[in-house]
Amino acid sequence: MTALGPNGVALxxxxxxxxxxxxxxxxxxxxxxxxxxxxxxxxxxxIDSNIRGVVGNVVLEDxxxxxxxxxxxxxxxxxxxxxxIPYASNAGGFATTLVLHNTAAAAASxxxxxxxxxxxxxGTAPARSRATAAGPIRLRRSCRVRRPAKAT
Amino acid sequence: xxxxxxxxxxxxxxxxxxxxxxxxxxxxxxxxxxxREGAGNPLIKTPPKQAAALLAPPEFLGIQRTWEFxxxxxxxxxxxGDLTLQYDPIEVPDHPDFDEAKLRIVxxxxxxxxxxxxxxxxxxARRTASPRLDRLAPSYTLAVPGPFENALLTSPVSLAGQPDxxxxxVNTGPAATAVVGERPLAIPASGQAAVAVTLESGxxxxxxTSARTAGVVLLGGAQVESVELTKSTAAVVVLPDxxxxxxxxxxxxxxxxxxxPGEARLGxxxxxxxxxxxxxxxxxxxxxQAESAQALFPEMPAEFTGYITxxxxxxxxxxxxxxxxNASAAALGAQxxxxxxxxxxxxxxxxxxxxxxxxxxxxxxxxxxxxxPRRR
Numbered sequence: 001m002t003a004l005g006p007n008g009v010a011l012x013x014x015x016x017x018x019x020x021x022x023x024x025x026x027x028x029x030x031x032x033x034x035x036x037x038x039x040x041x042x043x044x045x046x047i048d049s050n051i052r053g054v055v056g057n058v059v060l061e062d063x064x065x066x067x068x069x070x071x072x073x074x075x076x077x078x079x080x081x082x083x084x085i086p087y088a089s090n091a092g093g094f095a096t097t098l099v100l101h102n103t104a105a106a107a108a109s110x111x112x113x114x115x116x117x118x119x120x121x122x123g124t125a126p127a128r129s130r131a132t133a134a135g136p137i138r139l140r141r142s143c144r145v146r147r148p149a150k151a152t
Numbered sequence: 153x154x155x156x157x158x159x160x161x162x163x164x165x166x167x168x169x170x171x172x173x174x175x176x177x178x179x180x181x182x183x184x185x186x187x188r189e190g191a192g193n194p195l196i197k198t199p200p201k202q203a204a205a206l207l208a209p210p211e212f213l214g215i216q217r218t219w220e221f222x223x224x225x226x227x228x229x230x231x232x233g234d235l236t237l238q239y240d241p242i243e244v245p246d247h248p249d250f251d252e253a254k255l256r257i258v259x260x261x262x263x264x265x266x267x268x269x270x271x272x273x274x275x276x277a278r279r280t281a282s283p284r285l286d287r288l289a290p291s292y293t294l295a296v297p298g299p300f301e302n303a304l305l306t307s308p309v310s311l312a313g314q315p316d317x318x319x320x321x322v323n324t325g326p327a328a329t330a331v332v333g334e335r336p337l338a339i340p341a342s343g344q345a346a347v348a349v350t351l352e353s354g355x356x357x358x359x360x361t362s363a364r365t366a367g368v369v370l371l372g373g374a375q376v377e378s379v380e381l382t383k384s385t386a387a388v389v390v391l392p393d394x395x396x397x398x399x400x401x402x403x404x405x406x407x408x409x410x411x412x413p414g415e416a417r418l419g420x421x422x423x424x425x426x427x428x429x430x431x432x433x434x435x436x437x438x439x440x441q442a443e444s445a446q447a448l449f450p451e452m453p454a455e456f457t458g459y460i461t462x463x464x465x466x467x468x469x470x471x472x473x474x475x476x477x478n479a480s481a482a483a484l485g486a487q488x489x490x491x492x493x494x495x496x497x498x499x500x501x502x503x504x505x506x507x508x509x510x511x512x513x514x515x516x517x518x519x520x521x522x523x524x525p526r527r528r
Contacts, residue, residue, distance in 0.1 A: 001515070003504060022425025022521040026393070026457055029504050029513040040507030045515060047499040054519050055392050055487045058501040060511040061480070069511075070474060071377055072393060072484040075499040084366040086322040087378065101502035119323070119340040 002046045003033045008102070011035060011043055019054065044101040047075065079103040088114065212258065212267075213250050214295035216243040216387055216465065224261075227287035236282045239294055246410040246467050248360060249300040256297060257281050259289035269297050305359045305381035307369040308407035308440060309471045309483050318370045319381075325364030332359045339365065358409050358438075371481060379471055379483045387464050389486035391472040392518045394420065394445050396456040402445040403473040404460065408435035410467025420449045421521055422458040435468060445472075459518050462486065489520055 003011040012033040017025055029045065030037040045058065061070035079101075088096040102108045114122045217239065225231040237257060244250060256272045270283040281294055305321075321330055327341035339361070359367065359381065367381040394402045408414045414435050420428040429449035435441065445460070446452050462470060470486040490497075504513040 017517075019517060019519040020425065021519055022421060024392075024421075024423040024425070024457065024459055024516070024518045026423065026514060026516040029515050030506055032515060035506055037506055037512075038508055040510065041505070043504045045501040045504050045513075047501075047515075047517065048496065049499065050494075050496050051519075052490050052493045052495045052497045054497070054499070054517060055390055055489065056499065056515065056517040057393055057484055058503070059393065059474070059482060059514040059516060060503070060505070061482070061514070063509070063512055068480060070476060070480040070482040072474060072482040073501060073503070074484060074487055075501055077490070077497060077499055079500055084322055084324065086320045086366055086368045087370060099503050101500065103498075103500050117340075
């Protein structure tokens with residue numbers, strides 16, 4: 001198991017666990033990697049298994065044991081060239097942030113397109129660019145993330 | 153590439169979907185002459201070229217059975233024979249594009265992901281399919297090859313007492329119509345569009361729509377959470393994160409999207425891999441139910457961490473919802489159990505956070521056992 005920082009560099013030495021048949025391992029990431037839970041960092045997780053058949057998820061919850069919010073995200077076995085994100089909003093007190101993680105060994109670029117409910121494109125973030133969407137975005141938006149085919 | 157969306161206010165939801173990078177041919181039962189009982193559930197990967205294709209429609213609609221052979225025999229001139237597979241009408245998928253006359257025998261190699269559609273002689277009166285073989289693949293099933301025009305999107309999750317539940321669909325193809333319940337919805341063309349439908353409390357989500365449509369169910373309330381609508385329902389699945397304690401409880405949501413009654417067989421395992429309980433639920437056509445894990449499994453201790461494996465008849469889907477009173481709800485759809493193999497794999501999560509005030513990130517890994525099949 002490897003915890004990666006935003007630049008793709010490991011935040012700590014990779015950690016090995018043995019997961020016998022039928023077993024479950026459910027722990028905070030800070031405990032798994034010996035990371036300081038008070039040191040701010042955003043990143044990603046990579047789990048290499050020597051067999052096929054292991055499944056899992058990540059739970060994100062508020063520091064008071066999920067008493068305010070909690071969500072669960074399944075682990076991906078096969079990262080995709082294209083993601084459809086059916087809902088994005090910055091209305092009603094919401095802010096939408098898209099998190100992309102390049103799982104390949106080589107550098108890659110991504111193209112992000114956001115469209116309104118009528119299917120009309122509202123904007124495109126070109127490959128190798130960084131952009132912040134401007135202007136009002138109403139509720140019920142969808143956006144589409146596409147990695148160019150030439151990227152690996 | 154992996155992706156995730158953050159709605160702000162600390163509410164990070166799994167509001168993402170791929171249209172079809174992978175196709176799961178559901179498998180519930182295995183039956184053949186020298187087969188291994190209960191060893192099925194191949195997760196069929198599309199060939200790389202197809203997987204890379206933008207928004208390719210699903211390739212197969214499979215019946216709820218595979219036939220497994222061990223050992224497999226390569227095409228080295230040592231083997232030749234006729235294989236006859238008999239199927240049952242109750243095993244065929246409930247899908248608008250399923251056409252029994254187009255059933256073909258498909259050979260599968262779960263280790264390599266290789267899929268081969270074989271020339272098939274179909275006898276619909278006797279419900280048999282026969283190809284001539286010059287090799288013996290690890291497993292076979294019957295399926296209708298795609299592409300398909302339509303899709304059946306389902307989500308089993310519905311939170312009682314939560315009126316702010318919406319179904320959001322995105323159409324990436326030409327103008328399409330979705331039917332949600334009895335209500336038709338026009339979805340505009342040109343790539344992406346979204347519509348929202350307010351679901352009645354207690355109702356789940358199911359949409360019959362174009363194959364180029366994806367969607368999520370948004371669960372409102374104190375926080376926003378979402379569950380991806382899925383196109384296919386796998387027959388052997390795991391709900392990997394079952395927690396019970398003073399501060400958390402887990403609900404199990406089941407939905408039968410089929411027009412036939414179906415059975416869900418569920419087994420609860422603790423984190424050490426020991427069986428805690430087994431139970432069965434019958435669901436009528438289009439029926440849904442949500443129960444606490446503790447009600448499903450009275451044997452569950454008051455403080456518990458573990459997972460559920462399940463076997464479903466055709467059309468049944470499941471999700472778990474981890475609840476903290478009315479404060480938060482974390483929904484997680486059931487995951488197909490990949491066919492075990494010695495192939496090394498890599499799993500990803502695009503997000504972890506640390507720091508004061510940041511969400512606590514918990515990694516949950518399961519090497520799941522399979523529920524022992526029980527023949528009816």
